[in-house]
Structure formats: structure tokens, C-alpha cells
Amino acid sequence: MELDLDPDQQALVQALEHLTQPFLEAPRQGVFAPYAPKLQALLREGEFDAVQLQPGLGPLEAALVVDVVGRAPYLAETGVSVLVAPALLGRTVPGPVAVVDEVARPARFLSVARHAFVRRGADVVLVEVAADAVEPLSGMFAYPYGRFKAAPDLTAGEPLPADKRTDFDRLRRVALAAEAASAMTAALEATIEYVTHRRQFGQPLGAFQAVQHRISRNAVHARGARLLALEAAWKGDALTAALAAVYAQRFAGEAIEDLHQFNGALGITLDHPLHYWTYRLLALQGELGGLHVSAEAAAAEVWPEGAPPPPGPEPATAYSQLGW
Amino acid sequence: MEFGWSEQQLAFRRKLLDFLDETLPPDWSDIARDGPGSHAQMDYAREFCPKMAQAGLLTRHWPVEYGGEAGATPWEHMILSEEMWSIGDPRSSGYMGANWIAPTIMKYGTPEQKAFHLGKIASGEVLWAQGFSEPSAGSDLASLRTQATRVQGGYVINGSKIWTSYAHSADYVYLLTRTEGAAHAGITIFLVDLKLPGIDIRPINSILGEGEFHEVFFTDVFVPDEARLGEEGRGWAIVRAALHSERIGAARHEMARRTILKAVAELRRRKRFSDPVVRMRAATALALARAARLLVYAVVEGRVKARDPSAETSIARYALYEADKAAAAFVAEFLPESLLDGGDGQLRAAFASGATVGLAAGSAEVQLNLIARDGLSLPMKA
Numbered sequence A: 001m002e003l004d005l006d007p008d009q010q011a012l013v014q015a016l017e018h019l020t021q022p023f024l025e026a027p028r029q030g031v032f033a034p035y036a037p038k039l040q041a042l043l044r045e046g047e048f049d050a051v052q053l054q055p056g057l058g059p060l061e062a063a064l065v066v067d068v069v070g071r072a073p074y075l076a077e078t079g080v081s082v083l084v085a086p087a088l089l090g091r092t093v094p095g096p097v098a099v100v101d102e103v104a105r106p107a108r109f110l111s112v113a114r115h116a117f118v119r120r121g122a123d124v125v126l127v128e129v130a131a132d133a134v135e136p137l138s139g140m141f142a143y144p145y146g147r148f149k150a151a152p153d154l155t156a157g158e159p160l161p162a163d164k165r166t167d168f169d170r171l172r173r174v175a176l177a178a179e180a181a182s183a184m185t186a187a188l189e190a191t192i193e194y195v196t197h198r199r200q201f202g203q204p205l206g207a208f209q210a211v212q213h214r215i216s217r218n219a220v221h222a223r224g225a226r227l228l229a230l231e232a233a234w235k236g237d238a239l240t241a242a243l244a245a246v247y248a249q250r251f252a253g254e255a256i257e258d259l260h261q262f263n264g265a266l267g268i269t270l271d272h273p274l275h276y277w278t279y280r281l282l283a284l285q286g287e288l289g290g291l292h293v294s295a296e297a298a299a300a301e302v303w304p305e306g307a308p309p310p311p312g313p314e315p316a317t318a319y320s321q322l323g324w
Numbered sequence B: 001m002e003f004g005w006s007e008q009q010l011a012f013r014r015k016l017l018d019f020l021d022e023t024l025p026p027d028w029s030d031i032a033r034d035g036p037g038s039h040a041q042m043d044y045a046r047e048f049c050p051k052m053a054q055a056g057l058l059t060r061h062w063p064v065e066y067g068g069e070a071g072a073t074p075w076e077h078m079i080l081s082e083e084m085w086s087i088g089d090p091r092s093s094g095y096m097g098a099n100w101i102a103p104t105i106m107k108y109g110t111p112e113q114k115a116f117h118l119g120k121i122a123s124g125e126v127l128w129a130q131g132f133s134e135p136s137a138g139s140d141l142a143s144l145r146t147q148a149t150r151v152q153g154g155y156v157i158n159g160s161k162i163w164t165s166y167a168h169s170a171d172y173v174y175l176l177t178r179t180e181g182a183a184h185a186g187i188t189i190f191l192v193d194l195k196l197p198g199i200d201i202r203p204i205n206s207i208l209g210e211g212e213f214h215e216v217f218f219t220d221v222f223v224p225d226e227a228r229l230g231e232e233g234r235g236w237a238i239v240r241a242a243l244h245s246e247r248i249g250a251a252r253h254e255m256a257r258r259t260i261l262k263a264v265a266e267l268r269r270r271k272r273f274s275d276p277v278v279r280m281r282a283a284t285a286l287a288l289a290r291a292a293r294l295l296v297y298a299v300v301e302g303r304v305k306a307r308d309p310s311a312e313t314s315i316a317r318y319a320l321y322e323a324d325k326a327a328a329a330f331v332a333e334f335l336p337e338s339l340l341d342g343g344d345g346q347l348r349a350a351f352a353s354g355a356t357v358g359l360a361a362g363s364a365e366v367q368l369n370l371i372a373r374d375g376l377s378l379p380m381k382a
């Protein structure tokens, strides 16, 4: 057990912080979902999408990429291109990479994607995405969204091997949790900044206990979500991944509500950066079916269908962590 | 960063489990029903703690110079806490001795205090109580009033403590008093033998079961200088360190996790676990327990690295509060019969623990205050 970053991980984070530095200043004229092709390209040039393929590194390091990049107001797609795809395929796939669970439905990043994983029944097929095959959709989520104009030709794509299909959902849950934790953290920091400087009733807003307590709760959840996402990346098991998604989706709503509340009307303007993170969180809250599907995924791991319950009464020491 | 246990740590956990399986009586669940402070459980601890000491497990996590095992770290301490607290803690208040009383004696005690108290704690022959709260000093602990007045050769103590768990059968109380000075400045700690003349202990009936807590009255109780821990008036710094240990010392995340697993096993045996809402609630409670575990581990990591205690402790404590509450709510809603006669004692005790987790060791709101001030540096009221 070692919860601090090791020197390699620290170096990775520093390099990423350096790389994202020019993208931390929010866009001048309000854009709802400021996708930055330049940031995406820099991540690829710097081989950050290949980080987990390097000797001694793995999905945890990929999750750190998602974590750091997700704190910038400008967007790049990292969840699938940095974390999911290399873990499944053993090689990188130029991003953005979208995931299309149902061909007829909108998907995150599809309007700017170079590749997509498309589900077809039990199969998952990786396809190239041509810009003219997709209809871009704008709306209430701070991600670029798109929908295929027509069902893509999957015969030209690369099907995932059957034994990787369960890993696909597992890794997506890890990516979702890491991205949500990152958004919560950035939104929290922006809010702390606002309530520290904004004064009403002769006090900074952050001095009011009603404000402090809800911000403190969100700090607990942001940190918990981040550690859980990183643990899930490290462990590589389906249960931890599902629990990480559950935790992030369970508290995302509270973060959106509270942090908007404390930024006042300014928080809902396009000029204020808060929505970059909160309206990403809103999208992630419903991703992969939302909380109830993530929770059922966790439940199915701990209490698999068809397995009989242990005969009672159990010894006092039953269920030690030894088995975890 | 990595999330696995070393071979040595796994072996330690296995050893603890083997010891518990051999030692705990078949009716442990009934003994544990009213919690660690009950008469039944304290009586049992008198048997259990010496056995655990003999097996070399009670204080194995201590530094080598105090008889601990070479190479043991705060991780071993946490493993011990997880295996004990999660089943209701057969050490009863022995956990306080291990978690924060002995460590502060190691740090601030005189050689004589160390020789006397640490030896007794390590052999499992004494149980302690915690004399912090008073009728007018709850969350605002530093406003405490129990007076210690200097006299020839020692002090005379007058005043009263309240909500004191374990007092009915504990041997010693870790007592906070006021000497000279206001608020934080005048607090002095004494290690007091509860059999001294002038101490009167009265039970307070609680909704949670027998033995939960007491009032302890001190009338002209003489204690010698040797009973004072640390310097006069310097107790607050010691208490703060102790509170950091206390807040995450009991492995509530592990109790929450096992409560859910135990409750669900029972629900499945009764064919009451197919409803998706119940399954979702169970999984969500498990996620809360897992997050709390990691936040607690972040504090343990700080101890391994000898970092100063920080608001990380309050963050972890608040997560423990959420996890414990979720587990207790699950039991009450979906397996309510476990809160009635004939139910599983460990589940009942876990419910009671969840019902008070927001108050004991500093309330949930106090943790949020500390996170805001010390962790997030939010502005304070002018």
C-alpha cells in the first residue's frame, strides 16, 4: 500500500501539467464545449496515449493522464484513447475515440472523433470515423456530441476479441470515474476561488458555515472519487471499477447542485468556467446507463446470479478483506 | 502509488484471523450485541485481551522499543483495527489503549509512566475510559471546566465528565482538566485510577443498549504529580494528536463493508435480495465504504511518512461517517428484524455504531468545519 505518487508518476503529472498549462485559461468568448484539437494532438505527440504500454507503467498512469487533463477548461478526449483502447488492444488508437453504445443515439466526442468503438449486439467493433458520417449535436452537456447519420459499416472495422468485451465496460467505468473525479476537483477549486473573493453581507461568502459545510462535503467526495478511480485502474478488477463509477455517479449530482449554487448567477454564464466541469459531470452522471447500472454491475460481482448464499450462521470473522 | 498488501501484511492479517477463529466463543455475536462498552463485552475483554497479548498480537504494531515487532508500520496497526473493529471489537476499550492512549504516553510520558502504563496495556490487563466531554463542553471541548488545583505533592480534582463510555468497568481514565488559564491554554491531562476515593460513576440509560455511557463525578480527588501526562497547561496539543488518532482509529469502513455483506447474505438466505433497488442500495453502501477506506489509508500513509496530522483526518472521518450511516440505514430498512430480539448481534451493534458515528470523536459538523478551515483554507468570519 502506497498512496503517494512515486517519482515516475510525479514526473508524469508534472509533464502533463506543463503540457496543459496553455489550456487552463478559459476560452475568451464563451463556448460551451471547447474541444481543443491542439491539446489532443500534443497528447498524441508526447505519446501520453501510450503511457500504459511502457515498461513498468500501466492503467494507473493512464488514469493519471485522464485526471490531469480533465482539470483543464479546454477539452481533449483521454478516457478512451489513453485508458481504454491501449489496455484492450495493446496499441494506441489516434483520438478522439468515441464509444457508441447504440448507433441511433448521440455519443460523447463523436462529432470530433477519429475512431469509435461501436457496439453491435454482444460485439464491439473499432471503426474509423469520417467527419461527414457524423451529425454534430450541441446541447446541455459540455462535451462535443454527435450521432452517426447512417449506421456505420462495421465489416470494415476491427472487432474486439470476445475475451476483451467484459474488460471494455470495466475500463470505461474506470475512465468515467477518473474523469468525473477530475471534473469535481476542478469545479471545487473554481468555487473555492469564487467564495473566497466574493463578499456579501460584509463577509466573503466562504466564511458562511452553510457554504463551508457543503463545500467540505464535496471535497470529501472529490478526493474519495479520485482515489477510488485510481485504485480501480491499478487493481484491474470489475468490482473496484464498478464501485468507482458508483461513487462518482452517486455524488456528481450533489457537486453540480452545490457548486453552481455557490457561484451565484455568474456560475451560469458562459464567461465563467464552472460549467466546463459541472456540465461534463452532468453527462458522466448518465453515462454507461447511470448510477443504477453501475450499481448493478457492482452487485453482480459481489453477489453473482445463481451462486447460492453462504449457509448461516457464519463465523464472526467472515468477509475479512483478505479476499479483496 | 500502489494498492496492494505486502506478504508480511497479508501474513499478519491471516494470523489475526486464525487467532480470532480459535479464540472467539461461538456466541460472540450475542456478546457483541450491545457494543464494546456493554458489561458483557467488557467482561469478555478481560479474558480476551490477555490472550491476545500472550499470542503476541495485542501490541505487535508498537515501535520495537516498546515491544513491537521489527518492521511493523502504521499499516499493521490499521490491519489490526480492521480485523477487530469490524466484528465489534473484542478488546472493548482496549482499542483506545492501542490506538491513542499508549501512543501519547510513549510520546509525552515520563519513564515511570511508560514502564507502568505501557506494560499494563501491552499485557492486556487494563481497560481505559476517556474523560473528555463535560455537560457544558461537548463540541467545544476546550471550554471544559473540571478543575485540577495544585496542592502539596499533586492536584485535587473537582468536576464532572459525561458520556464517558466504558467507565463502569474501566481501570483508568484519561482525564482532561483545567488548571490555570483559559480555553486551550489551561488544559492538563491526568492518567487517573478510577478506584480513587471521591470518584462516583453513574450510568446513563441510552436507547442503544446497556452500558453505553456514564457520568463521572470527581469530588476532592487527590492525584499525585506522577499522574500528570506532559506539562501542566500543555494538554491541548496532546489531545489534538490523540483526536487525530481516535478519529480514524476505529476501522469503521471495514465494519460498514462487513455489515453490508453480512446483511445481504442474510437477505439472500431469506430470498429477499432480488429487488434492484435493494441491490443498488447495497452496492452504493459498499462504494461508500471503499472510498472511506482509501481516505483512511491516505491518513495512514501520512503517518508512515511522519507527516504532521492535517485535515486529511477530518476528510477520512467524514467519509467514515457517511459509510457507517449508509450501512446502518441499509440494515434498518431492509433487515429490520436484526434490530429486534433474536437478530444477529453484530448487525445490531453495527446499527448502533452508525447511529452515533456523527457525534462520537468530534461531530460530523465539526469535521466539516475543520476541512473548511484547515484543508480548504476557506475564509473565516470576521
Ligand SMILES: Cc1cc2nc3c(=O)[nH]c(=O)nc-3n(C[C@H](O)[C@H](O)[C@H](O)COP(=O)(O)OP(=O)(O)OC[C@H]3O[C@@H](n4cnc5c(N)ncnc54)[C@H](O)[C@@H]3O)c2cc1C
Pocket: B129, B130, B131, B132, B133, B134, B137, B138, B139, B140, B162, B163, B164, B165, B166, B213, B356, B359, B360, B361, B362, B363, B364, B365, B366, B369
Ligand atoms: C456513543 C458515544 C460515545 C461517547 N463516548 C465518549 C467518551 O467515552 N468520552 C468522552 O469524553 N465523550 C464521549 N462522547 C461524547 C462526544 O465526544 C460528544 O457527543 C461530542 O463531542 C459532541 O458533543 P455534544 O454531544 O455535547 O454535542 P453538542 O456539542 O451539543 O452538539 C450538538 C450538535 O450541534 C453541532 N455543533 C456544535 N458546534 C458546532 C459548530 N461550531 N458548528 C456547527 N455545528 C455545531 C454538533 O455537530 C451537533 O450536531 C461520546 C458520544 C457518543 C455519542
